[in-house]
Each structure stands twice: as C-alpha cells, then as structure tokens.
Amino acid sequence: MATADTKPKLPPDPDLTVNEVPDDVEMSIFEHLEELRLRLFVSLIAVAIACVGCFLAVRPLVEWLEQPAQDVKFLQLAPGEFFFVSFKVAGYSGLIISSPFIIYQVIKFVLPGLTRRERRLLGPAVLASGVLFFAGLAFSYWVLTPAALSFFISYGADVVEQAWSIESYFEFVLVLMFCTGLVFQVPVLQLILGQLGIVSSGQMLQSWRYVILVAVILGAILTPSTDPVTQSLLAGAVLGLYFGGIGVVRLMGK
Numbered sequence: 001m002a003t004a005d006t007k008p009k010l011p012p013d014p015d016l017t018v019n020e021v022p023d024d025v026e027m028s029i030f031e032h033l034e035e036l037r038l039r040l041f042v043s044l045i046a047v048a049i050a051c052v053g054c055f056l057a058v059r060p061l062v063e064w065l066e067q068p069a070q071d072v073k074f075l076q077l078a079p080g081e082f083f084f085v086s087f088k089v090a091g092y093s094g095l096i097i098s099s100p101f102i103i104y105q106v107i108k109f110v111l112p113g114l115t116r117r118e119r120r121l122l123g124p125a126v127l128a129s130g131v132l133f134f135a136g137l138a139f140s141y142w143v144l145t146p147a148a149l150s151f152f153i154s155y156g157a158d159v160v161e162q163a164w165s166i167e168s169y170f171e172f173v174l175v176l177m178f179c180t181g182l183v184f185q186v187p188v189l190q191l192i193l194g195q196l197g198i199v200s201s202g203q204m205l206q207s208w209r210y211v212i213l214v215a216v217i218l219g220a221i222l223t224p225s226t227d228p229v230t231q232s233l234l235a236g237a238v239l240g241l242y243f244g245g246i247g248v249v250r251l252m253g254k
Contacts, residue, residue, distance in 0.1 A: 054091075068141065125192055148176070
C-alpha cells in the first residue's frame with residue numbers, strides 16, 4: 001500500500017526571494033540594443049521638446065538668472081552673442097526639465113534585469129536623487145552664485161566698472177548650477193553602497209580625512225571661478241552632504 005508523502009514543505013529562503021529576478025524574460029543582444037535605441041530616441045525627443053519650449057520663454061529665464069548679479073550691466077560683445085546665449089540657456093533648462101522623463105526611461109530599461117532587493121532600493125534612490133538635484137540647483141542659485149558674484153563685485157568696485165559679457169556670465173552661472181546639482185548626489189551614492197553591503201556607515205566615517213581632501217579638490221575643480229568663497233561653500237556643502245549621508249545609512253541599520 002502506497003503511503004502519502006508527509007514530508008513538510010520548507011518555507012522559501014528569504015535571501016533567494018529578494019535576490020531573484022521576477023518576470024525574467026530572455027532577450028537577445030539585438031533586442032536589448034533595439035530597446036536601448038528606442039529609449040534613447042524617445043529621451044532625445046523629450047529633451048528637444050523641452051528645449052524648444054524653454055527657448056520660446058527664454059527672456060523670462062534670462063531675467064531670472066540675471067537677478068543674482070544685482071545691478072551689474074551686461075554687454076553683448078559680439079554680433080549674435082545673446083542669440084547663442086539664448087540657445088545655451090534653453091539647452092540647460094530643457095535638459096533639467098526633461099530629466100525626470102529621462103530617468104523614467106532609464107528605469108524602464110534596467111528594471112527587467114533587477115532583483116527584488118534592487119527594485120526595492122530603486123524607488124527611494126530615484127526620488128532622493130531628484131530631490132537632491134533640484135536642491136543643489138536652489139543652493140547654487142540662492143547661496144553659491146550670490147556669494148561668488150558679491151565677492152567679485154566688491155573686490156574690484158573701486159577700480160573697475162562692473163560691465164560683464166553676457167556669454168561669460170551665463171557660462172559661469174549655468175555650469176555652477178549644474179555641477180552643484182551633481183555634487184548633491186553624494187548621499188544617494190552612499191545609500192546605494194550601504195544598502196548593497198559594499199560599504200558600511202562605520203567605514204564611511206573612518207574615511208573622513210580623505211573626504212575632506214576630496215571635498216576641497218571638488219570645490220576647486222567644479223566651481224568655474226577661482227574665488228575662495230565659492231570653493232569653500234561648495235566644499236562645505238559636500239562635507240555636510242557626506243556626513244548627513246552617513247547618518248541616513250546608519251539609521252537604515254548599515
């Protein structure tokens with residue numbers, strides 16, 4: 001007489017569950033390349049539409065970006081200089097406005113290959129990245145740029161009249177804002193490294209001497225000006241973000 005198998009079923013291993021790839025679909029290299037091409041094409045279309053929209057509203061954008069310069073007079077030193085500056089302002093603004101859609105396309109491309117554990121980390125990381133990027137833009141516009149311009153204006157106010165090239169000014173402001181937005185991604189990188197178990201909060205804290213050196217170097221490289229005020233403020237922001245990231249990683253139990 002056959003007996004039923006009464007061997008109890010073991011619960012699924014949680015480590016295997018979080019490390020498995022749900023809905024794993026095999027795709028050839030050509031299918032991956034085709035999907036990548038489609039994502040890039042759609043992203044470029046979105047950037048182009050955003051840039052055109054910003055170009056149509058470029059004068060209010062230019063006026064807004066000129067406000068940190070106080071009462072400085074701007075000059076067009078070559079024919080068509082402001083015209084090409086308008087393209088540059090529209091390009092940077094369009095790229096920033098379309099960045100959420102670009103990030104969405106990147107997520108849709110990499111999501112099928114991520115494990116459950118990595119998917120859980122993806123949402124908070126993307127949200128934090130977006131918030132910190134725009135926080136970096138705001139910090140640059142309301143803190144770094146006014147501090148740097150105030151230093152330059154006061155330094156030579158008694159010997160030179162403040163009249164700046166419109167192209168040089170916007171090159172300075174736009175590069176500073178964009179670089180600051182990228183620097184503000186430091187806590188996101190720390191969170192990802194901590195959650196993946198690559199680096200612990202204790203190891204991050206032990207490296208504080210090297211971090212100070214890197215922050216000073218970043219402040220010198222990423223700021224388009226050479227004034228000590230802007231470099232010090234950016235380096236201080238990097239250090240604050242780094243140690244704040246350590247606190248977040250430690251709160252997450254890592």
